[in-house]
Amino acid sequence: xxxxxxxxxxxxxxxxxxxxxxEYNRNTVxxxxxIYSGNVYKSASSGRxxxxxxxxxxxxxxxxxxxxxxxxxxxxxxxxxVVYLFSSASPSTSHTIESGKDFTDTVTEARNRASxxxxxxxxxxxxxxxxxxxxxxxxxxxxxxxxxxxxxxxVALMVRPFDSELxxxxxxxxxxEGDPPGILQLIRDxxxxxxxxxSADRSQxxxxxxxxxxxxxxxxxxxxxxxxxTDMLRIQITTGGTLAYGTASxxxxxxxxxxxxxxxxxxxxxxxxxxxxxxxxxMGLRFKGSQGVFTSGDYWFVDAISGTPETQNPIRTSTAxxx
Amino acid sequence: xxxxxxxxHRRMLDALTDIISTEFTGTPIYYEDxxxxxxxxxxxxxxxxxxxxxxxxxxxGSLRGYQVSIRYYLRxxxxxxxxxxxxxxxxDRGERLIRLINNKNKYEDSVNTFSELDTTFGTLADxxxxxxxxxxxxxxxxxxxxxxxxxxRENKRDLQIFEAxxxxxxxxTT
Numbered sequence: 040x041x042x043x044x045x046x047x048x049x050x051x052x053x054x055x056x057x058x059x060x061x062e063y064n065r066n067t068v069x070x071x072x073x074i075y076s077g078n079v080y081k082s083a084s085s086g087r088x089x090x091x092x093x094x095x096x097x098x099x100x101x102x103x104x105x106x107x108x109x110x111x112x113x114x115x116x117x118x119x120x121v122v123y124l125f126s127s128a129s130p131s132t133s134h135t136i137e138s139g140k141d142f143t144d145t146v147t148e149a150r151n152r153a154s155x156x157x158x159x160x161x162x163x164x165x166x167x168x169x170x171x172x173x174x175x176x177x178x179x180x181x182x183x184x185x186x187x188x189x190x191x192x193x194v195a196l197m198v199r200p201f202d203s204e205l206x207x208x209x210x211x212x213x214x215x216e217g218d219p220p221g222i223l224q225l226i227r228d229x230x231x232x233x234x235x236x237x238s239a240d241r242s243q244x245x246x247x248x249x250x251x252x253x254x255x256x257x258x259x260x261x262x263x264x265x266x267x268x269t270d271m272l273r274i275q276i277t278t279g280g281t282l283a284y285g286t287a288s289x290x291x292x293x294x295x296x297x298x299x300x301x302x303x304x305x306x307x308x309x310x311x312x313x314x315x316x317x318x319x320x321x322m323g324l325r326f327k328g329s330q331g332v333f334t335s336g337d338y339w340f341v342d343a344i345s346g347t348p349e350t351q352n353p354i355r356t357s358t359a360x361x362x
Numbered sequence: 363x364x365x366x367x368x369x370x371h372r373r374m375l376d377a378l379t380d381i382i383s384t385e386f387t388g389t390p391i392y393y394e395d396x397x398x399x400x401x402x403x404x405x406x407x408x409x410x411x412x413x414x415x416x417x418x419x420x421x422x423g424s425l426r427g428y429q430v431s432i433r434y435y436l437r438x439x440x441x442x443x444x445x446x447x448x449x450x451x452x453x454d455r456g457e458r459l460i461r462l463i464n465n466k467n468k469y470e471d472s473v474n475t476f477s478e479l480d481t482t483f484g485t486l487a488d489x490x491x492x493x494x495x496x497x498x499x500x501x502x503x504x505x506x507x508x509x510x511x512x513x514x515r516e517n518k519r520d521l522q523i524f525e526a527x528x529x530x531x532x533x534x535t536t
Contacts, residue, residue: 062402068436070451095388132454135389137404201401201437 046150052190066139085122088115088138153193188213245342257331264324266343273303275338377497396513423535436522468499501530
């Protein structure tokens, strides 16, 4: 079987939540050993043994019982639930024998389970956040709220068998149906937005500084109006200078919009002066520049959404009237 | 004039850690109060430094007593076959620890730790006592409790604990 989905969080994400994660491996000490034959010892009812450790060192798995013929080799007979170990010294009194699972496998299992749980709990599409200029500050492929939530649940899955209290403490901030609700519940109910979901800032036009010269001190600070269509506009400074109140502005700009050949491929405003008031952006929008230095070539994107977007905001109150 | 002293308690604890970790290879050793217990791995030791007392004062020094509680934790459920499943193992661990300390009841480092030497002439006597890397004498496990009192955090069904009381004396010259 296979999957097209990938895990949302990494082991590093998990360790950022619980630095001592490495202490929560699933090893268990095998305390009862009896001589099977010569230097071969056996431990019955050992439980599944993926890896056997002696004094913290991983031992060598033999192909079958007959091949257990030198120090440090073992064989686990799953049908009888017995592990056989060749040891020169008694494993009971001279060593500590632990059965367990490779720690990386345990972590991977927890990450996979947590990712699947997050997808189920959020109950809305989870899209990857990938592409040039599309990621957030952390430059990760998923929303940070999802990454942290998945990591916390993965940590809780690993810790819970040994410390239920700590696991609950770690998980409840991210996953809690009670009060206060967890971050995943807030995402599900629309209080926390994922990157692709519409929010007030996007319907009014989201300003994204893309290429701004290091000597530039001014900026685009506000958008007003309602866009006539959805587009990703570009405001670009064509003549640099200093914008200061009380002085005629030398700063010129142009605006690029999309057409049927691509995005920002056609000029809809050109040679306009950046006044510091609400200047023409096009498509029914205006924008405001702040005082300061602007450099030729500076540009900003404006992510504008037209119409009444689906906000996924929760309905807080509703009134029905009958006439 | 600055007071010259030797960090005997710390040196004793370092030495105890060293001999336990050498004997019980792969068994982690922590230093955590039972009230702050955390399930760290399937089995581990926790060394809890205890009191330091003056046993006797002499003209040229003093004899001090030091105490450390050694708690051993094993994550294993207490099943019906408790005797073979848990107790035999715990008792073997305890006896091995007793024999280890008996063998090292007069403990000196096998390696000279010259980094610890004082180099000033004013503490010349101390330099010579450091050279033989004396750590303690009369080291012993005074008692082992296989059912010690537990803190709230240690009160888990699948956790087995024994506590050994380590005592030793350190002769300090002035």
